[in-house]
Amino acid sequence: MKRDGQLISLWQDMPEHISRHMPAQADVVVVGGGITGISTALRLQREGKKCVILEAQNIGFGTTGGTTAHLNTLLDTPYYTIKDNFGQNNADLVFTLVSKALNLIEKNVIGYEIDCSFEWKDAYLFAHDKKQNNELDKIVESARLSGVNIDFCEQIPVPAVFEKAARLSGQAQIHATKYLYGIAEAFERMGGSIIQNCRVTDVIHEQDWTIVHASKGKIKTDHVVYATHTPPGVNVLHFEVAPYRSYVLAVTLADNNYPDALVYDLDEPYHYYRTQEVDGKKYLIFGGEDHKTGHLENTEYCFTKLESYLRKQYAIDEVAFKWSSQYFEPADGLPYIGHLPGNPSNVWVATGFGGNGMIYGTLTSCILTDLICKGESAHAQLFSPSRFKPVAGFSNIIKEGADAAAMLIGNKFAFEKIEGAVELACNEAKLVRFEGHSVGLYKNEEGKLFAVNPACPHISCNVCWNGAEKTWDCPCHGSRFSFTGELMTAPARKDLEVIERTEIKQK
Template sequence: MAVVGAGIAGISTATFLAEEGHDVVLLEANQVARQTTGHTTAKVTVAHGLIYDYLINTFGEEKARLYADANNTALDEMATRVDEQNIDCHFTRASAYTYVPSAEKRKKVEKEVDAAQRLGLDASFVTDVPAPVDATAAIRYDGQAHFHPRKYLLSLLNSFEQRGGQVYEDTRVTDIQTGSPHRLQTDSGRVVADDVVVATHYPFYKRLLYSMRTLPGQEHIITANTDGEPPEDLYYSAGSQSHSFRPIPTDDGTMLLVEGRKHPTGLGGDTMDLTRKIESFATSNFPVEEITYRWSAQDYMTMDRVPYIGTISPFSESVYVVTGFSAWGMTHGTVAGLLLADLIGGRENKWEQLYDPNRVPPMKSMKRLPKAGTNMIKQFLTGHRNLRDGETAPYLPPGEGKVVKIDGETLGLYRNDEGDWHAVSGTCTYSGCTLTWNAAGESWDCPCDGSRYTVEGAVFDGPAQEDLQRRDVSVRQS
């Protein structure tokens, strides 16, 4: 069997299958655990914002309980592996707080605590948090964790290879021809497999089944050195301008990680301005000495807030998909491995119906459609905007980029810190949409499908298969 994509979902799935005796090959277009999983905030928790009251009201208590059980099981699975296999990945137990700053939202927290407790989760209501932020109420989950995801996954890969698993990096799968067996076309040759798992963050295969049901979104992240130790637990503020933060243990001390300012891909405006607002939040609440790193993270959201894990379509037996983690991929990536190992092994799994990619969305989730539909239309229009033609490039300071139209061609122009220019096609190679410049992530981003490219045009996220073509243009600044 073949697993496509070597993030936490793909590596977990491949490892669990290999440990059961299956013959598995793992194919990765870039390098293992360096793309989406490599840029995660690495919170291992059942605390997924204010989710459980919503799930009970939308799916009913039985399915909400399954969601809680699946993520709790994944947390325990990861903790057990770290302990029994002595994995050195900074796996640290901590409490997780979801807090609100205003008294008006206190009722939402109270309802969430009641919902979580009804589902059997160890949740409690508190009116104060041990962190220097404004919090009028919070839900606390004890026994959660944070860790170094790459170190954890490299240990799983070691187990995978010891059991005969084969890993191929820099091997992009471009097509799947279903049959008995399936044939996977790669840029290096062909792979034959009885079962296929598409764990590429967003499915490149059967994408039209998912393009109207999943939306790409981004958050921006910084790390900082602080005067003294940062708070030791996990924190997430619920609301439209949410922030989350946690400590990062390193060999040189503990850093603070802060993320926030979520927005649909391509609709964030000036992403460096968003990053500066995150920096302002950090410096206003913590004794920050130095901002050490900045980056952008991306994930896909489903219409009903529950990931898709299972058969990719009703007519594609033995081809499976994993997508739509909505920024909670550490536990759900492990859930995917556990669930798919059962499905491929011919065993029943109580979570199967909840995560079924071919499920009919609950009627109560339809009230989310107007907002999701509005975002989808905005992203579609952004991706198909008509740029005005110009004879010269706009002024760009070093370190900046912009999508422009010159002599009838849409181009992505970037000027590096040395003042040298990079020019690439400004059109997504997958959807044909016009790209946007993400200054915070230093990338060209597609608002239609979430494909992301480096300043030189190389694909590093999303369903795109081909890099952007480089252009040799003579830049005359206006």
């Protein structure tokens, strides 16, 4: 299974999922084959809607293939923030809804007989200084008020120094892609179709129909769901979510001292721990070192920091896997699930999940199924993507690929000239100015040079190098590209312009 980066996650050892034949018509086209897209298509199909999932690469290619799959009702956004922004009743409602989503995952595991190591776990949260102790107090008090079964405790199941800690029950974990494949197979058994390597390029609305254009053909449909983690193209929602990267190690331990719980500290950014057994072998999964996408070039350093931090606590036998992935932080603490602003009423979206997308992606399946099948959802307002005020004249200010033609480097200079002028070591990348233009350069292990125009085709921000995953990442809205310029992550819809060796290719 491929993922949107060079590094291999713990979840990628999965067989190729075989695509179905692309139908000409569907009740609902779901764009994106991660937890959100597949959960939503499964629920809609069960309710009698004929659904098709179109996935640009392979199922699990996006963040679902790079997650850590903690299933929490204690969310990244503390309940006191939800209360401050949405009121106490809504904070209570969020707890009820995420609890239901977690139960739905268990129900799917049992009902569809998915072998994905679903396990209920306790979770621990610990603080190691006065400021963190105060924060922990606030988190515990507000979580309790919203119904979370959380209490202070004297011990934690990891060998970290702490002053204060809390424990809560009713959390869980799964093997991320085994669950994903399980619900994908259940969806197909009900008659749903998954088409992979099929990128949606446009959605055209005609009188009575919507036509989804994709790289493998077009489909007439009644509804379109963008389950692409962030919607492709330009949308006001891109100004309400911020892309972040998080880093993960899966290590084996010399002394078998694996924690039997989900554990979190209160550092900023926080660290997260849990254990997963795969094919009879245990791994301690440890993550953190989050930062805004495109704000750090030496991303390898995040792994170094994680490992040295963990080595102070554990006898690491082997760092078996290390990977990073991207998530989208919402502006006000809750995700955006519902009608996609600026589009006809049959276009839907779910984004801004932060670090709780396994739960919120599952919750999306309930909310969007109600909206599509019944025309309403009791929770539509709380999660409405239109709950902020769109920027006045937004569509005039920003157009996709604004001045893209002007940004193209075209055949303004020959690749060979750059090659002669810029010195790069093998496996190094650089943004350089050359004859008045920015150029993104990467030299691979064999000494082969790759050159791209770093202007992101989304809205022309310059991309930055991500050394660990060997991708060009856009700091503005999280579009990501391989070192050859190939589009990996929305919202961009095109590849980076590639500067070719003998001729200049314009896309």
